[in-house]
Amino acid sequence: METIQLNTSVIIIGAGPAGAGTSFFLTKYGIPHIVIEKDTFPRDKVCGDACSGKTALVINRANPEWLTEILADAKQFLPSWGITFVAPNGKALEIPFSPNRTPETKAPGFTVPRLVLDNFLFGKMQSEYCNIFQNASVSQIDNTGSMVTALMMHDGVNYEIKAPIIVGADGDKSIVRKKFLSESIAPKTYAIGLRGYYQGVTGLHKENYIELHFLPEMLPGYLWIFPLPNGMANVGVGILSERVRKKKINLREQMLYAIKNNPDIAPRFANATLTGKIQGWGLPLGMTRQPISGDNFILTGDAAALIDPFSGEGIGNALYSGMLAAAAIKEAQTPNNFSAGFLKTAYDDVFYKRIGEELQISAALQRLCKYSWLFNFVVNKAQKSASLRNTISCMFTDMDLREQLSKPSFYLKILMNR
Numbered sequence: 001m002e003t004i005q006l007n008t009s010v011i012i013i014g015a016g017p018a019g020a021g022t023s024f025f026l027t028k029y030g031i032p033h034i035v036i037e038k039d040t041f042p043r044d045k046v047c048g049d050a051c052s053g054k055t056a057l058v059i060n061r062a063n064p065e066w067l068t069e070i071l072a073d074a075k076q077f078l079p080s081w082g083i084t085f086v087a088p089n090g091k092a093l094e095i096p097f098s099p100n101r102t103p104e105t106k107a108p109g110f111t112v113p114r115l116v117l118d119n120f121l122f123g124k125m126q127s128e129y130c131n132i133f134q135n136a137s138v139s140q141i142d143n144t145g146s147m148v149t150a151l152m153m154h155d156g157v158n159y160e161i162k163a164p165i166i167v168g169a170d171g172d173k174s175i176v177r178k179k180f181l182s183e184s185i186a187p188k189t190y191a192i193g194l195r196g197y198y199q200g201v202t203g204l205h206k207e208n209y210i211e212l213h214f215l216p217e218m219l220p221g222y223l224w225i226f227p228l229p230n231g232m233a234n235v236g237v238g239i240l241s242e243r244v245r246k247k248k249i250n251l252r253e254q255m256l257y258a259i260k261n262n263p264d265i266a267p268r269f270a271n272a273t274l275t276g277k278i279q280g281w282g283l284p285l286g287m288t289r290q291p292i293s294g295d296n297f298i299l300t301g302d303a304a305a306l307i308d309p310f311s312g313e314g315i316g317n318a319l320y321s322g323m324l325a326a327a328a329i330k331e332a333q334t335p336n337n338f339s340a341g342f343l344k345t346a347y348d349d350v351f352y353k354r355i356g357e358e359l360q361i362s363a364a365l366q367r368l369c370k371y372s373w374l375f376n377f378v379v380n381k382a383q384k385s386a387s388l389r390n391t392i393s394c395m396f397t398d399m400d401l402r403e404q405l406s407k408p409s410f411y412l413k414i415l416m417n418r
């Protein structure tokens with residue numbers, strides 16, 4: 001059978017948020033690229049469906065009109081104004097994302113089924129610089145010195161695609177990561193998550209606060225209830241795989257048990273119905289700095305294991321890493337230098353300078369979360385102290401403040417009531 005040869009500047013494997021983020025900015029820089037996606041859009045992705053300010057930030061940088069479109073469409077993208085933490089002792093702490101809000105303030109976060117979000121992003125990838133193959137299967141990737149070659153089958157036709165760089169945006173089970181990084185790095189830290197869509201959950205916040213319930217049996221993980229448009233809610237659990245293995249936890253049973261029996265949660269599900277199946281997927285967490293590029297390749301999003309270890313958010317980091325990957329590729333083009341050394345400086349170092357500290361703080365918080373007494377203590381104090389609630393609220397945008405959370409002096413100050 002004939003093989004069609006294609007040459008391009010960049011090959012991207014995967015058209016989720018990481019692939020879309022890379023593609024948006026390559027298009028902005030006028031860099032031609034080919035995207036290979038194994039599914040056909042619209043396609044679903046197991047997720048909590050909550051998007052933070054970072055998602056909005058990257059979309060806005062790609063094209064402010066796209067964010068305006070999102071913010072104007074509350075029927076699909078539900079604005080969320082805050083978060084409710086429920087401590088292991090059952091006490092709830094409501095924290096607004098924007099403590100100093102004015103009538104002009106836009107909601108910093110939103111929830112949207114991934115079926116809708118990813119299809120929205122996919123639609124925005126269409127450009128004269130972007131050539132997308134959906135429902136395509138990659139059989140082989142080779143690195144031959146200065147070039148990467150991907151062999152792909154699409155619509156019964158074989159393709160051989162060559163480029164000086166390949167971007168792995170192919171998620172948790174990345175074939176690009178496997179090909180280029182398999183032997184050289186420590187195993188990823190993993191969490192496992194399950195989610196189901198429910199209709200008719202009661203007691204949701206009137207401003208669509210997302211809810212994290214830190215149930216004692218799940219620490220340092222949690223059960224979430226995220227309101228969605230049309231009276232739906234995304235309900236799920238996320239927990240470290242290591243804990244699942246060690247304690248032989250049946251996660252599905254544990255989630256359904258909490259929904260049926262937890263005194264704070266069960267009454268809210270009395271008339272709720274599950275739509276579709278409860279589904280699971282892995283969360284590769286960004287616990288420590290790892291290489292995320294090398295000779296002729298860059299990894300982005302879940303392929304690079306960049307999920308926030310405390311909140312479980314990965315959409316924002318996937319888009320953000322895609323944005324930085326495109327900038328690094330632009331930088332590498334003029335000297336035509338796609339070597340590991342160049343990409344480390346242009347991509348890894350830039351990414352970790354901007355996001356590394358945030359990931360580190362979240363990793364420290366995740367470790368602290370296993371102490372239920374500490375969680376109970378902070379929530380008890382915050383329930384009584386408006387200034388502590390305000391401090392926690394400001395931590396969503398102020399990294400220096402958030403860092404305080406991982407230091408013993410913060411808890412000592414609370415203890416001393418200062």
Ligand SMILES: Cc1cc2nc3c(=O)[nH]c(=O)nc-3n(C[C@H](O)[C@H](O)[C@H](O)COP(=O)(O)OP(=O)(O)OC[C@H]3O[C@@H](n4cnc5c(N)ncnc54)[C@H](O)[C@@H]3O)c2cc1C
Pocket residue numbers: 013014015016017018019036037038039045046047048049050051052136137138169170171172173174175192193194195236280281282283300301302303307312313314315316318
């Ligand atoms: C249960 C759960 C709940 C979560 N909740 C949240 C949340 O509420 N908020 C949040 O921000 N994050 C959440 N996350 C994390 C988030 O889902 C991921 O971080 C995010 O999807 C990463 O985007 P990505 O583009 O890197 O990967 P993906 O979204 O997985 O996209 C990868 C794409 O690559 C394609 N692909 C894979 N292999 C190949 C191949 N061989 N060839 C071609 N194409 C391929 C896939 O079809 C897919 O389209 C959650 C994750 C889980 C599992």
